[in-house]
Amino acid sequence: MPPAAMPTAAMPVAVRFRAAVSLLGRFPALAGVDLDVARGEILLLKGPNGAGKTTLLRACAGLVGIVSGEAEVLGCDLTRDRRAVRRRIGLLGHGTFLYDELTVADNLRFAARAAGRPAADGAAAMERLGLAGRLHDLPVAKLSAGQRRRVALAAVVARRPELWLLDEPHASLDAAGRDLLDAIVREAAAAGATVLLASHELDRADHLATRRATVVGGQVQDGLLAVASPPEREPARVP
């Protein structure tokens, strides 16, 4: 499905990486990443296991140190201060980052308040994800894996981030959950947020995405945006 407007390098950029290298211990998980993501885009990251998709998402969240190269997310230079960006992003990772002993409601309230949002945002997220019924009072440990994933997603929704980082978001969700996820992602992008999503569920995620890139060997192919060339200036076809 062709996107409405071709993203170009002239548009405001949410993520900008140039030759970024990042280490996990001594292993170079990111071996020179060049990536641009314009605001409002939904970028799909494909690639084999171990390629560095998760590390790239974590790097955008400011969780991973950038050893060399440039890395800028939402205007914050990650090589200087990784903390500044964290309140403005939401990461849906492999672990849930939830507190098992607390209830759904408590977890969401904490997630909202920690991001500087009012507690009501947590409640709203709970509603949106269909967790407000009998589930909301249960400790997270008692939920199934799919339900926990919904709570983790709700925690991201509650924070209202400018940049969404979704790592295999469709995994463990049932069909209704996946539809809900797609709707939420589209709404967020329409409202101006940027979404980076790593997925193996190519059919589903491909419909969602406005752009695709492949991560292999710690680097990103097709990561950069095309230089602007407005359609009017294209050379006329020679008949």
Place this chain on the structure above:
Amino acid sequence: MFRDAVLVAGKDLRIEARSRVATNQVLPFAFLVLILFAFALDADRGQLATVAAGLFWVTVLFSGLLAVQRSFALEAGDDARDALRLSGLDGAGIFLGKAGAVAAQLLVLEVLLAAGVVVLYDVDLRGTAFLALICVLATAGIAAAGTVYGAVAAGLRVRETLLPLLFLPVLAPVLLAAARASEAVLGTTSTTMADAWPWVRLLGVFSTIYVAFGVVAFGPLLEEA
């Protein structure tokens, strides 16, 4: 910073209220240690009252170690550092919140343990206000230093053995000062109440230094890999 601290402390204490690890595991452990000491030192020899203060504080120290380990273990399991960092909360605030929650739990434990010592070791309780001061200052120091080293060890594979190695030597002076001060107040040895003051000052200095150190260093310590 304080807003974040209150949020984190509230969260930690709420988790404790739900899971009851401190009440169901740490508190019985502390009492068990008291009982084991009585076995080891042969309760009939009549020395228990004299050594009671020292044994009390050793027990508190080990319980503090457990409390700190729990404080970091509850942070989403092995993603301990990630969960805290992703929250976007201020490092100093997280430190004060976590140390505060540990301190609160330790203080409750100390009150109950003191009752245990009075009963099991036949100690006469005197100068309770003074003792309360000693407890507050020593606990602040234990919680602050413990939370700093907890952050160093959090998320590492060797954390269970590394944390005691880091934590216990640093807290040796707190143990010394708290035990000597308590003895002076209780009159179980030949020292008088006035002798307690230099020790109390030392506890105050230690707590202040480590709380300040934690506020500054906790954020950077979390920012590892």
Place this chain on the structure above:
Amino acid sequence: MSTIGSRALGWSAAVGLALTAWMALVASPADVLQGDAVRLMYVHVPTAWLAMYLSFGVTTLASVLYLWKRTRRQFWDLVAGSSAEIGVVFIGLTLITGSIWGRPTWGVWWTWDARLTSTAVLFVLYLGYLAIRRVPAEPHVRARRSAIVALAAFVDVPIVHMAVDWWRTLHQEASVLDQRRLGDPQITGVMLFTLLLAVLAFTLLYFWLLVHRYRLARVEEEAEAARLEQALAERRAEGADTAPAAGGAAPEPDVEMTTS
């Protein structure tokens, strides 16, 4: 420091130590009270001074310099670690020689006096520092974490001294074994000269050890950097393979996390 410089350092340390050994064992007199046991002082005092003040002082200073942005260089991290290792060895020596000295002099292997006790606590504190340095991590991460732990330990040192000192002054009956009384007042003349010579010789030894331990650490880091270059190349080559390999030799990071 150049090889010539460090050789000169090494030779002067060797000469100094040889001279000290001769003075300590032969030329200086035995003590009136303690007999020949006092000769241990010529090892015990220098190692104590070296460990407590010089080694750990250097470790602390180097840690501060590493943490301060303006002077942050890997050099300071390697110096801090090297100095701490030497310091721990010397403190061990201090405790052992102190113990051996104590046995014939006071009749006990150990006594809970202020200095010995503080020294023992210091020993364990810096063992903890070395333990944290061993945890595998990316160099900058490990360096910063170790520097912070070094500062936390350093902050504790005066408190330990104060506490243990007060503790022992309260127990006057132990003062008969107070090490301070035993060594110092009798030291004059030849004994004083020998002691100072010993301190000088051991200091030279410390610097020589520091230079070499630093060099070793530097070489280790360079080897790691070279390995990183190779690892980067291997990593990038994954993309070129038609059937992507399973990431080559990926050493397990110490922090537990899942990757995809």
